[in-house]
Amino acid sequence: MRWLGGLSDHVRRVFVQDSAEEKEHEHPEQYHKPTPKPKNQLTPEAYAALPVVDCKGVTKIFRDPRTGQDMTALQDINFTIEDAPKVGELITMLGPSGCGKSTLLNIIAGLEPHFPPTRGEMIVKGEPVTGPGPDRGMVFQSYSSFPCYTILENVAFGLKLQGVPEKEREDIAAAWIKKVKLGGFEKAYPKELSGGMRQRVALARTLAVKPRIILMDEPFGALDRITRWEMQDLLIELWSEMEATVFLVTHDIPEAVFLGDRVFIFSPRPGRLVEIVKLPRPTEKAAQMQRTAKFADIVNEISRKVEAVDSCGIGSSAGTVRTNSHTDGSHA
C-alpha cells in the first residue's frame, strides 16, 4: 500500500508537513492521485474490533555513517491501542531527548529513514505499515506550510492530493480554517501569520483529511505558555469531533498530563516504553485546570516517575511495561 507511490521521498515528507524551508519550491498539483487502499476482506464488525495500532516488538537500530557503529534508538517497544469509536484516544509521550520518540512517530507514519523498524512490526488496523498513508497525518514542531500558497490552499493541500474536486476541497478547507479560529485569513500567506497561527494552519491541514491517526511531534513546543494553553484547548475541542487516535510527543509534563488519556513514559536511549499512566480527561480549560493544586499534584507524581526512569535508565525489567492509573482517578 503505497498511498503516495510514485512521489519522491521529499514530497511524501512535505505531505506530512516537514519544515517550511524544504518546501519552498514544491508544486504539489503535479503529483498523482492516491491509489485506492486494498479492500479489507473482514466483516465490518471484525474490522471494527481490530486495534488501531498494534506495535509489536519494535526495535530501531541506526548505523552511524561516520563511525559505522550501530546505535539502538528504540528497543522492543510493545503496545496496543484498541479502537474506540466515537471516543478516540490521546496518547502523550514523555522521555528524555534522544530516547526515540520522534523515531517511533515516524515509524507509525511510515516515514524513512526511521521506517522500517530493524525488528518488529507496526500494524495499523490489521495491516502492517508499509509507508505513509492518508489514514495517518503528522504535525511537526516547526511551522510547516507552503510559503507560496495561501492559507486556504495550504489547508486544502491534502484534499487536493486525494483528488477532492476544487469547490468541495475549498469548502472543507474554509470550514477547518474557521474551526481553528483563523476565519478571515483564507487569502493570507503563512509569513503573515504568527507562530501560533501557523500551527493552527498545520493542525487544520492535517485534520482536514480526517486521518484516523494523528501524529504530533512537539507541536506546541515553540509557543509561549498562554498560546500553548490555547492550542491545547483547541486540540481537545477539535479532537472531540474527530474520533481519532492521537499520539503527541511533548517535553512539557503539564501538557502531557492535561491532554493525555494515557501517558507513555520512555527510558533514556535505547528507548524502552517503561510505564503507561492512565489519566482522566480534562474537565476545564487548560489555563484554569493547570493552575489548580490538584493538577500540580498529578504533574508532580508524573515528574517523579519520569525522573526515576531518567536516573536509573530503564525503570522496569526488559519487555515489561508498568501500567497504572493516576492514584485517585480525578484531575480536578
Ligand SMILES: Nc1ncnc2c1ncn2[C@@H]1O[C@H](COP(=O)(O)OP(=O)(O)OP(=O)(O)O)[C@@H](O)[C@H]1O
Ligand atoms: N536519521 C537518523 N540517522 C541516524 N540516527 C538517527 C536518525 N534519526 C534519529 N537518530 C538517532 O536516534 C536516536 C533517537 O532520536 P529521536 O529523534 O527519535 O529522539 P527523540 O526522543 O525524538 O529526541 P528529542 O526529544 O530530542 O526530539 C537519537 O540518538 C538520534 O541521534
Ligand SMILES: [Mg+2]
Ligand atoms: Mg524528537
